[in-house]
Amino acid sequence: MIEDSNLQPNEEARRRMRRLHKNAAESILENNTLRDALTDDDAQELLDWAMAQLKQAAEVAMLLPEETAESFMTERVTAVSRIMRQVNNLTAKLPHMATEDLQFRLDDLSAALQTLTGFAPHPTDLQQLLVNRHALDNQTIFRKLMQIITERHME
Amino acid sequence: MIETNGKFYLGRIFDPQRGETTLEPLLYDPDNLTTHAVVVGMTGSGKTGLCIDLLEEAALNNIPALMIDPKGDITNALLHFPDLLPSDFEPWVNADEARREGKSVAEVAAATAELWRNGLAQWHITPDRIRALQEGPRFAIYTPGSDAGLPVSILASLAAPDIPWEGNRELLREKISGTVTALLGLLGFKDVDPVRSREHILLSNIFEHAWSQGKDLDLSELIMQTQSPPFAKLGVFDVNQFFPEKDRFELAMMLNNILASPAFQTWIEGEPLDIGRMLYDENGRPRHTIFYIAHLSDEERMFFVTLFYSAVESWMRTQSGTTSLRALVYFDEIFGYLPPVGNPPSKEPMLRLLKQARAFGVGMVLATQNPVDIDYKALSNAGTWFIGKLGTEQDKERLLDGLASAVPGGLDKRAYADLISALGKRVFLLRNVHEKHPLLFQTRWAMNYLAGPVTRIQIPALNALAGAHMVTQSTQPETAVSATDTPASPKSATSQSEEATLPGTSSRPAIPGNTEEYFLPSNLTPNEAATQNGRSLPPHTTPLGILYRPVLLAQTHIRFLNRKYNLDHELDRTTLVPEPNPRGTIHWEDHLIKSPINPRHLDRGPLPDARFTSLEAPFTDSRTMRSLKTDFADWAYRTTEILVKANESLKVYAGPEISDEKFAAMCQEAAAEKAKAEAEKVTAQFQRKMDTLTKKLKREERELKEDEEELAQRKREELGTHAETLLSLFGKRRRSISSSLSKRRLTAKAKADVEESLEVIAELQEELAQLEEELKTAIAEIENKWAEIAADVTEIPVTPYKKDVDVTLFGVAWFPYHLVETDGRIEELPAFAPTE
Numbered sequence: 001m002i003e004d005s006n007l008q009p010n011e012e013a014r015r016r017m018r019r020l021h022k023n024a025a026e027s028i029l030e031n032n033t034l035r036d037a038l039t040d041d042d043a044q045e046l047l048d049w050a051m052a053q054l055k056q057a058a059e060v061a062m063l064l065p066e067e068t069a070e071s072f073m074t075e076r077v078t079a080v081s082r083i084m085r086q087v088n089n090l091t092a093k094l095p096h097m098a099t100e101d102l103q104f105r106l107d108d109l110s111a112a113l114q115t116l117t118g119f120a121p122h123p124t125d126l127q128q129l130l131v132n133r134h135a136l137d138n139q140t141i142f143r144k145l146m147q148i149i150t151e152r153h154m155e
Numbered sequence: 156m157i158e159t160n161g162k163f164y165l166g167r168i169f170d171p172q173r174g175e176t177t178l179e180p181l182l183y184d185p186d187n188l189t190t191h192a193v194v195v196g197m198t199g200s201g202k203t204g205l206c207i208d209l210l211e212e213a214a215l216n217n218i219p220a221l222m223i224d225p226k227g228d229i230t231n232a233l234l235h236f237p238d239l240l241p242s243d244f245e246p247w248v249n250a251d252e253a254r255r256e257g258k259s260v261a262e263v264a265a266a267t268a269e270l271w272r273n274g275l276a277q278w279h280i281t282p283d284r285i286r287a288l289q290e291g292p293r294f295a296i297y298t299p300g301s302d303a304g305l306p307v308s309i310l311a312s313l314a315a316p317d318i319p320w321e322g323n324r325e326l327l328r329e330k331i332s333g334t335v336t337a338l339l340g341l342l343g344f345k346d347v348d349p350v351r352s353r354e355h356i357l358l359s360n361i362f363e364h365a366w367s368q369g370k371d372l373d374l375s376e377l378i379m380q381t382q383s384p385p386f387a388k389l390g391v392f393d394v395n396q397f398f399p400e401k402d403r404f405e406l407a408m409m410l411n412n413i414l415a416s417p418a419f420q421t422w423i424e425g426e427p428l429d430i431g432r433m434l435y436d437e438n439g440r441p442r443h444t445i446f447y448i449a450h451l452s453d454e455e456r457m458f459f460v461t462l463f464y465s466a467v468e469s470w471m472r473t474q475s476g477t478t479s480l481r482a483l484v485y486f487d488e489i490f491g492y493l494p495p496v497g498n499p500p501s502k503e504p505m506l507r508l509l510k511q512a513r514a515f516g517v518g519m520v521l522a523t524q525n526p527v528d529i530d531y532k533a534l535s536n537a538g539t540w541f542i543g544k545l546g547t548e549q550d551k552e553r554l555l556d557g558l559a560s561a562v563p564g565g566l567d568k569r570a571y572a573d574l575i576s577a578l579g580k581r582v583f584l585l586r587n588v589h590e591k592h593p594l595l596f597q598t599r600w601a602m603n604y605l606a607g608p609v610t611r612i613q614i615p616a617l618n619a620l621a622g623a624h625m626v627t628q629s630t631q632p633e634t635a636v637s638a639t640d641t642p643a644s645p646k647s648a649t650s651q652s653e654e655a656t657l658p659g660t661s662s663r664p665a666i667p668g669n670t671e672e673y674f675l676p677s678n679l680t681p682n683e684a685a686t687q688n689g690r691s692l693p694p695h696t697t698p699l700g701i702l703y704r705p706v707l708l709a710q711t712h713i714r715f716l717n718r719k720y721n722l723d724h725e726l727d728r729t730t731l732v733p734e735p736n737p738r739g740t741i742h743w744e745d746h747l748i749k750s751p752i753n754p755r756h757l758d759r760g761p762l763p764d765a766r767f768t769s770l771e772a773p774f775t776d777s778r779t780m781r782s783l784k785t786d787f788a789d790w791a792y793r794t795t796e797i798l799v800k801a802n803e804s805l806k807v808y809a810g811p812e813i814s815d816e817k818f819a820a821m822c823q824e825a826a827a828e829k830a831k832a833e834a835e836k837v838t839a840q841f842q843r844k845m846d847t848l849t850k851k852l853k854r855e856e857r858e859l860k861e862d863e864e865e866l867a868q869r870k871r872e873e874l875g876t877h878a879e880t881l882l883s884l885f886g887k888r889r890r891s892i893s894s895s896l897s898k899r900r901l902t903a904k905a906k907a908d909v910e911e912s913l914e915v916i917a918e919l920q921e922e923l924a925q926l927e928e929e930l931k932t933a934i935a936e937i938e939n940k941w942a943e944i945a946a947d948v949t950e951i952p953v954t955p956y957k958k959d960v961d962v963t964l965f966g967v968a969w970f971p972y973h974l975v976e977t978d979g980r981i982e983e984l985p986a987f988a989p990t991e
Contacts, residue, residue, distance in 0.1 A: 030755040033678075033990055060476030063514040071322040072476065072514075074760035078674075081758065085678065104680040104698065115763050118475040 021058035034084040037092030082112035163212035169595035188518030196543025201581035219434040219441035220483040227608035237286040241265035274600040295623030306425025314371035336500035337461035369660025430470035464504035481516030531557030659766035671966025674758035677986040684984035707732035708968035727751035737772035826945035859912035869902035
């Protein structure tokens with residue numbers, strides 16, 4: 001019987017990543033400007049999404065050499081906070097936003113999502129948000145944004 | 156038809172006990188390739204067939220691939236014919252072999268077509284699958300240094316990479332080292348030691364100087380800078396001492412000879428070695444790109460392979476992490492490129508990719524027929540080994556030794572040896588770390604016609620067969636961004652000419668050690684930024700991305716503690732200094748901002764694709780920065796004071812957090828209490844006097860009553876005496892007149908007593924009333940006095956203790972600006988505004 005052990009990151013890499021992951025999670029959790037316009041339930045949902053993203057990023061970063069793992073995580077944390085900032089802003093202000101501001105924020109959300117996941121949201125989803133914004137209430141906007149930022153991963 | 160469910164159909168399980176192939180298909184999970192694969196097998200083992208199978212399956216699953224083909228075998232990946240017609244095969248069958256066998260080419264082609272049809276049918280592969288392969292990725296063959304295939308320019312390899320210098324310094328230095336070693340190899344330098352070779356050191360420094368500032372290099376620029384380096388010193392020596400001008404001229408001439416050589420023109424013409432473009436075409440369709448290098452000399456091959464892997468690595472670093480297989484990078488014969496001893500330039504980038512590509516979903520597949528000359532330690536990261544028939548016992552022993560050293564925990568050499576000995580043609584041992592046990596399998600029939608090595612002159616026909624042509628523009632679906640999609644990305648929204656005119660560079664300047672680096676968040680849109688500046692943006696304003704400019708961010712947290720004033724107050728003082736004086740003198744008060752910056756609200760890193768202006772002094776000087784920090788702390792200590800509201804008479808104090816109204820109310824309350832106490836005291840004094848008077852009054856009233864009774868008695872007595880006297884005038888007994896007079900005197904006296912008492916009572920009552928009036932007046936005075944005291948508020952300045960001045964933020968903060976194009980002009984709009 002021949003058995004091989006799987007390729008596994010060593011304990012030191014795990015420790016390093018736990019630290020990076022913890023720092024990343026803290027920086028998101030402690031920054032209330034990323035969710036201050038949301039209801040408690042919505043804020044929790046957005047935070048749960050963010051924490052899942054950071055966990056996934058940390059798992060990938062664990063496989064990277066030390067000198068690049070940190071910058072890799074920083075890039076991901078920045079993208080996560082950009083997405084949260086835009087979801088927070090758009091949920092609060094979308095119906096009253098000038099078209100160019102809204103377009104800019106949606107574009108920024110899209111770019112950050114690409115950085116984070118490698119996938120861009122479908123332009124139609126963003127366009128619908130832009131066109132229908134006056135008919136949407138905050139809760140609906142939040143739901144649509146959450147759909148936009150989560151749905152691509154399931155494709 | 157085989158159901159693969161997204162897995163690679165590579166063949167069927169081989170039963171070593173029975174020595175025959177079973178009907179069970181071998182389905183291999185492509186994601187396992189993210190931990191890389193090594194294919195080992197002697198000539199004739201079926202190694203090329205297996206690799207072509209692997210690449211076909213990748214193509215069917217829309218996984219793009221880059222292939223280095225040093226022998227010309229892998230070009231066979233373009234020979235797929237869904238109709239399996241003899242005419243399809245005819246141009247590719249071996250005419251010499253046909254002649255030798257006494258057959259016409261058409262006959263051999265027909266036989267080959269028949270053979271392929273039958274072969275594929277035996278493996279349940281239908282023409283539909285071949286058609287799917289044909290309609291899958293775009294195939295193309297590139298020929299570096301030759302225009303037989305599509306030419307590829309290596310000049311892009313000299314351009315500054317898209318990833319920032321800072322944060323990737325080590326990687327980019329390694330890339331520079333590999334590029335320079337490869338370049339020197341091309342000049343004929345052998346066994347160049349990057350640490351000792353002055354040529355290597357000089358060229359590496361030229362690259363580093365350019366790339367760290369985000370500047371591209373080309374060969375002309377490299378030649379010019381070799382003669383006149385853009386720096387004066389190398390280490391502690393002057394450049395001229397380290398590498399005299401005459402010698403530098405010689406090196407420059409050697410480089411120039413390459414540039415001037417007509418043969419070299421094909422190296423700098425054609426498509427740039429842009430990995431993103433080589434993986435996906437302009438419509439996002441995956442590509443299978445073959446780099447045919449069979450025609451190159453050993454030095455040229457090494458040069459290209461090094462540049463190729465460095466380019467893959469740079470591209471990879473710009474991708475997001477993933478656990479799925481994103482792309483395959485295949486090298487058909489690694490002999491000489493990853494040796495166990497020696498350090499050819501190709502080895503370092505290959506080693507780094509083997510270690511890191513997994514995180515980015517890039518699978519490396521390395522094939523060799525020479526198991527003796529590979530670095531097994533480097534291959535310990537390979538999760539899959541395909542081991543085919545080996546030529547000699549020595550090869551087997553070396554492979555097993557290497558494999559044992561590469562596998563954590565070792566392996567059962569004897570069992571593996573037995574299995575390898577049982578391998579026949581097209582039978583491979585599969586060791587996959589994702590599976591518990593190794594197994595044997597026979598490779599399936601390749602859908603492509605395995606015509607054998609293709610020569611350079613056949614390549615144009617192969618490219619024509621695949622419809623391959625130069626790609627002028629390409630987009631990767633994973634990072635695809637249109638101009639309207641991501642104005643946040645400067646590169647996506649700007650043309651190359653605009654790129655050149657944009658301020659700053661895409662490389663983030665290095666911050667000196669010990670200096671903190673912060674990133675202010677971009678929290679305004681361009682429109683909001685313009686509105687904040689009291690203007691509006693014209694229509695058709697084009698956002699061109701983010702430009703970071705360095706500012707000096709200094710923030711201090713100061714605590715005021717004072718027991719006397721019952722004070723515990725905290726405040727922050729924040730300054731953003733856009734262009735600090737290079738000599739390090741700053742008027743901090745001129746740069747104060749209203750709202751403090753919460754460190755938790757800062758970004759952890761820059762926005763992607765942002766540009767940066769250069770860092771000037773004092774940012775570049777750690778010592779000046781340190782002294783500025785001390786100066787800032789000192790300034791904060793000296794100039795920060797708060798005013799404590801004080802009512803010294805009442806001993807009431809409050810810090811700045813208490814409003815004037817609230818403090819007035821506090822004073823009034825305290826004064827009212829004081830007034831009440833004083834009034835009670837005065838009232839008590841008056842009360843004592845009033846009590847005395849009241850007692851006197853009561854006594855007088857009692858005396859009055861007695862006097863009145865006395866008077867009444869006297870009056871009765873006097874009346875009786877008068878009557879008796881009068882009667883005695885008419886009776887026998889006589890009463891003297893004097894007795895009557897005496898009674899009258901007594902009555903008069905009693906009357907006088909009553910009157911006196913009444914007077915005293917009246918006096919006492921008046922006195923009492925006066926006292927009450929005085930009391931009222933005294934209380935009113937007390938109240939007035941304390942009201943005046945309550946209004947007597949002063950402000951007392953309080954300064955902090957030095958120990959309570961804490962510098963919480965100090966360093967270089969990258970301030971984001973939106974770059975926008977309005978009416979043909981490029982403007983910068985501040986993208987950050989402090990939040991309350």
